[in-house]
């Protein structure tokens with residue numbers, strides 16, 4: 001693909017790609033508080049997120065109370081023990097953490113703010129009937145995923161670090177969080193975005209090249225991968241601990 005000339009790039013593209021490249025998953029935070037103004041700015045940016053049928057199926061529970069965050073961390077650690085036991089049943093080379101699970105920790109409780117993204121599946125009726133039947137739940141999930149990503153980039157634009165906490169939506173954790181945070185049964189806990197001040201520098205990450213993912217006009221079979229190639233790709237590129245187990 002021909003590259004655009006750098007000096008012709010719109011300032012908006014440069015600002016956007018700067019944020020896209022700078023945002024990283026940070027898993028260690030300084031315990032500095034997040035003020036009311038920042039909470040408002042994050043929510044104000046996030047509310048413009050696109051959603052299927054403009055249904056906006058979200059609520060954001062903003063958790064800053066240290067005691068609630070501590071309980072949140074305890075719930076997370078408890079479910080992680082079972083998750084790690086399940087992972088140990090997998091073949092060693094593809095196991096997420098290598099030889100043995102690390103001791104579960106919840107570094108995110110130091111983040112000043114936990115944004116728990118709650119979904120309301122009832123707005124599925126905002127979609128045309130066929131859409132509702134075909135892919136209603138998928139549209140709800142995609143919309144919630146969108147607001148999560150907006151929150152991450154909004155945090156990055158304010159110089160803040162963020163982390164995904166997707167175990168939020170696992171059944172056991174969701175029930176425990178409903179009890180802790182008081183949201184009703186008909187709502188779903190989708191994801192938590194932990195936002196705060198970074199206390200670590202992330203190591204470099206693997207990012208696919210443009211040529212790895214772009215197919216011009218038609219699917220390019222040169223880019224197709226066999227099952228064995230996909231497995232090798234997961235082990236070699238995506239498993240941080242793969243060297244320990246090979």
Ligand SMILES: Cc1cc2nc3c(=O)[nH]c(=O)nc-3n(C[C@H](O)[C@H](O)[C@H](O)COP(=O)(O)O)c2cc1C
Pocket residue numbers: 023024025026027163164165166167202205
């Ligand atoms: C759907 C989704 C779920 C994720 N779940 C978690 C999670 O539970 N805990 C975590 O620390 N990171 C989680 N991540 C972050 C990814 O591990 C991370 O984005 C990826 O490794 C790339 O690193 P980067 O965010 O620094 O670019 C999740 C990311 C996505 C998109």
